Amino acid sequence: MRVKYKTxxxxxxxxxxxxxxxxxxxxxxxxxxxxDHPITKGKICGRGRxxxxxxxxxxxxxYPLKKVNGxxxxxxxxxxxxxxxxxxxxxxxxxxxxxxxxxxxYSNSGLLTNLDKRFFNCYGGVTELTGxxxxxxGIEAQTWDFGDSYSHSPDDVFNSKNIVIWGRNVAxxxxxxxxxxxxxxxxxxxxxxxxxMSNATAKLSNEYVSIKPGMDGLLAIGIMKEIVRxxxxxxxxxDDHTLGYSDxxxxxxxxxxxxxxxxxxxxxxxxxxxxxxxxNEPTMTYLGLGMQRYTNGGNTIRLIDALVAIxxxxxxxxxxxxxxxxxxxxxxxxxxxxxxxxxxxxxxxxMMQQAEGILLANDPPIKMVFVTCGNPxxxxxxxxxxxxxxxxxxxxxxxxxFMTDTAQMADYVLPTTTVFEEEDxxxxxxxxxxxxxxxxxxxxxxxVKSELMIWTELAKRxxxxxxxAFDREQFINIGLGxxxxxxxxxxxxxxxxHLPLPIDHVPWSDKKFMTASGKYEFTSSQATQxxxxxxxxxxxxxxxxxxxxxxxxxxxxxxLSIHPxxxxxxxxxxxxxxxxxxxxxxxxxxAEKERLQEDDLVKVFNERGELEGRVRILKxxxxxxxxxxxxxxxxxxxxVNLLTPNRISDNGMGSTLFDCVVAIEKI
Ligand SMILES: Nc1nc2c(c(=O)[nH]1)N[C@H]1C(S)=C(S)[C@@H](COP(=O)(O)OP(=O)(O)OC[C@H]3O[C@@H](n4cnc5c(=O)[nH]c(N)nc54)[C@H](O)[C@@H]3O)O[C@H]1N2
Ligand SMILES: Nc1nc2c(c(=O)[nH]1)N[C@H]1C(S)=C(S)[C@@H](COP(=O)(O)OP(=O)(O)OC[C@H]3O[C@@H](n4cnc5c(=O)[nH]c(N)nc54)[C@H](O)[C@@H]3O)O[C@H]1N2
Ligand code: SF4
Ligand SMILES: [Mo]
Numbered sequence: 001m002r003v004k005y006k007t008x009x010x011x012x013x014x015x016x017x018x019x020x021x022x023x024x025x026x027x028x029x030x031x032x033x034x035x036d037h038p039i040t041k042g043k044i045c046g047r048g049r050x051x052x053x054x055x056x057x058x059x060x061x062x063y064p065l066k067k068v069n070g071x072x073x074x075x076x077x078x079x080x081x082x083x084x085x086x087x088x089x090x091x092x093x094x095x096x097x098x099x100x101x102x103x104x105x106y107s108n109s110g111l112l113t114n115l116d117k118r119f120f121n122c123y124g125g126v127t128e129l130t131g132x133x134x135x136x137x138g139i140e141a142q143t144w145d146f147g148d149s150y151s152h153s154p155d156d157v158f159n160s161k162n163i164v165i166w167g168r169n170v171a172x173x174x175x176x177x178x179x180x181x182x183x184x185x186x187x188x189x190x191x192x193x194x195x196x197m198s199n200a201t202a203k204l205s206n207e208y209v210s211i212k213p214g215m216d217g218l219l220a221i222g223i224m225k226e227i228v229r230x231x232x233x234x235x236x237x238x239d240d241h242t243l244g245y246s247d248x249x250x251x252x253x254x255x256x257x258x259x260x261x262x263x264x265x266x267x268x269x270x271x272x273x274x275x276x277x278x279x280n281e282p283t284m285t286y287l288g289l290g291m292q293r294y295t296n297g298g299n300t301i302r303l304i305d306a307l308v309a310i311x312x313x314x315x316x317x318x319x320x321x322x323x324x325x326x327x328x329x330x331x332x333x334x335x336x337x338x339x340x341x342x343x344x345x346x347x348x349x350x351m352m353q354q355a356e357g358i359l360l361a362n363d364p365p366i367k368m369v370f371v372t373c374g375n376p377x378x379x380x381x382x383x384x385x386x387x388x389x390x391x392x393x394x395x396x397x398x399x400x401x402f403m404t405d406t407a408q409m410a411d412y413v414l415p416t417t418t419v420f421e422e423e424d425x426x427x428x429x430x431x432x433x434x435x436x437x438x439x440x441x442x443x444x445x446x447x448v449k450s451e452l453m454i455w456t457e458l459a460k461r462x463x464x465x466x467x468x469a470f471d472r473e474q475f476i477n478i479g480l481g482x483x484x485x486x487x488x489x490x491x492x493x494x495x496x497x498h499l500p501l502p503i504d505h506v507p508w509s510d511k512k513f514m515t516a517s518g519k520y521e522f523t524s525s526q527a528t529q530x531x532x533x534x535x536x537x538x539x540x541x542x543x544x545x546x547x548x549x550x551x552x553x554x555x556x557x558x559x560l561s562i563h564p565x566x567x568x569x570x571x572x573x574x575x576x577x578x579x580x581x582x583x584x585x586x587x588x589x590x591a592e593k594e595r596l597q598e599d600d601l602v603k604v605f606n607e608r609g610e611l612e613g614r615v616r617i618l619k620x621x622x623x624x625x626x627x628x629x630x631x632x633x634x635x636x637x638x639x640v641n642l643l644t645p646n647r648i649s650d651n652g653m654g655s656t657l658f659d660c661v662v663a664i665e666k667i
Pocket of ligand 3: 009010011013014015016017044045046047048049175568
């Protein structure tokens with residue numbers, strides 16, 4: 001019998017869609033969009049649909065595996081859990097708990113994925129990762145400016161006269177925003193796209209601005225210079241609600257429009273035009289992750305924030321500078337789930353430099369790496385460095401669904417459930433404010449266990465069983481915290497499938513900011529407190545002509561590595577035949593200079609590594625630009641992160657994935 005159930009997409013994505021899933025004979029047979037979901041309205045993407053194939057794939061890891069003499073052998077759960085808990089106990093005794101590194105990312109947006117942190121805190125506190133490869137630079141930047149990183153509700157875009165899409169590949173990564181843009185345009189909104197690569201969103205726009213990668217902060221300076229010259233700034237907002245405006249004015253005077261035109265490849269006329277657009281409020285800005293993935297990335301986001309602020313677009317309907325929507329995640333009681341107060345010891349590595357951390361740590365050294373919800377060998381920058389570090393560690397435990405490149409390096413692989421095999425609630429702090437319910441629809445295959453079961457069993461063996469003496473329902477209620485007093489209970493989620501969280505739809509409308517001064521801070525006191533210069537500045541990517549001319553002599557092209565259309569990071573490549581080769585996308589001028597033609601086999605390289613792939617010529621990409629989509633597996637040619645640097649962004653919290661130059665050679 002075929003039965004349809006409502007559930008949710010667990011993928012790390014802006015959209016956090018509602019699903020309607022058809023189940024037949026304990027098997028998911030079809031995934032469609034939930035027509036009743038107020039934001040995602042029955043539309044889902046191919047990545048969501050493919051979760052059926054992920055769940056049913058014969059390649060699923062179905063039994064615990066142990067590497068013996070270089071090959072994986074099936075073992076029992078009893079053996080796996082006993083051996084891993086014995087190792088954890090021995091490490092604690094000999095080296096202390098921080099000799100364990102918990103390496104993770106956010107591949108599953110379920111609330112109970114936070115229980116990994118509870119496990120490691122109750123164990124005593126391990127070496128944890130800080131910052132984020134994904135969006136760390138931008139979050140930190142907005143925290144310095146506003147006190148946190150909040151977005152306007154999706155529907156507020158219909159209150160905007162102008163909508164600026166800045167470094168976000170909307171048509172590919174954020175499909176429901178794309179649908180809203182299409183509608184807003186029909187209703188008369190003016191859409192501007194700023195991106196070094198022309199894409200489907202650029203095609204939709206009224207104005208596409210092609211920019212030199214990493215130079216967006218300078219474009220913001222140019223627009224601000226014009227706003228000030230034309231006296232278009234919102235002086236009332238600046239006087240009443242901001243701190244450090246005179247520091248900003250000093251920066252604007254340090255550079256001329258001619259210099260800015262030269263550095264950004266954006267004409268002065270466009271800067272003037274954008275000044276008028278920003279002053280003709282409400283203008284809404286959607287930031288993507290593109291321009292914060294550079295060494296100067298935090299400063300870039302802060303300069304764009306400053307532009308939005310001086311033009312009077314903060315805290316008004318139809319305005320704002322949307323990056324993350326952290327109000328969503330902050331609604332839940334994550335501390336009640338993760339129990340940070342149970343931690344006795346703590347050490348941190350940044351997520352970007354986990355490999356350096358492992359290689360350099362000696363007090364104590366890293367004896368075990370425990371990986372959850374991540375595929376660091378593919379996704380973390382400088383793959384060769386990550387492999388070198390992981391090879392040095394005695395024991396690697398990976399909780400996974402598939403034999404990824406990271407799982408291949410493990411000593412133990414523990415097979416875990418997919419979204420359809422466990423109950424949870426799902427949310428994303430990226431875009432909208434609904435929490436979605438996901439029920440358990442099918443039994444997991446083979447001996448697959450949920451992460452909750454894995455933690456509970458390990459906790460028993462390490463004598464903190466009491467901390468896991470709760471079932472799924474109780475844990476979900478713990479994580480819902482205060483929300484239950486506002487009508488967001490598990491019971492009601494089971495009944496209504498999705499509920500809106502009580503958050504601000506137009507953040508900062510009271511003009512009370514969460515900074516130390518309570519004002520919008522052009523010069524950040526939090527930055528100063530952390531030992532940074534809190535002022536804005538003129539800055540460039542590290543791998544640029546301005547900062548490193550010698551390097552550019554050897555490696556003349558900027559390498560981007562944007563998110564693939566049909567895969568969420570590395571999660572779908574092994575299931576889609578046409579994705580199993582590397583496509584090297586080059587701008588037209590690169591093809592001309594290097595005499596490359598469509599389908600030529602090329603080598604792309606720099607001092608960190610090399611990759612081979614087939615050429616695709618991009619008709620409309622910024623000059624000197626190459627792109628290789630992220631997420632590729634070793635067996636299909638290798639991850640683009642073989643080439644990317646693992647440096648940290650200027651504000652300490654983000655990656656510099658796109659601050660990367662390469663050379664290219666026909667083979
Ligand atoms: N299909 C698909 N969708 C996804 C994901 C996926 O893997 N696949 N992943 C999800 C996740 S985790 C995230 S974080 C989001 C990311 O969502 P996006 O930020 O939309 O995705 P990116 O691929 O990082 O795209 C960055 C965009 O920035 C542009 N860019 C690069 N450098 C610069 C620059 O210097 N200046 C400017 N102005 N633009 C620049 C690129 O050309 C690209 O258009 O997507 C989510 N959605
Ligand atoms: N060069 C380059 N690198 C990038 C990026 C880029 O733009 N360019 N983007 C960065 C960004 S934005 C992000 S968010 C990261 C994403 O990096 P990751 O989160 O590491 O990447 P994914 O491939 O989404 O997922 C990792 C693994 O999690 C597993 N998984 C799924 N669900 C579960 C679960 O419930 N439990 C457990 N234990 N495992 C599960 C999947 O099988 C998958 O193998 O990559 C970053 N890396
Ligand atoms: S991957 Fe994103 S857009 Fe696609 S179904 Fe999932 S949440 Fe929706
Ligand atoms: Mo991300």
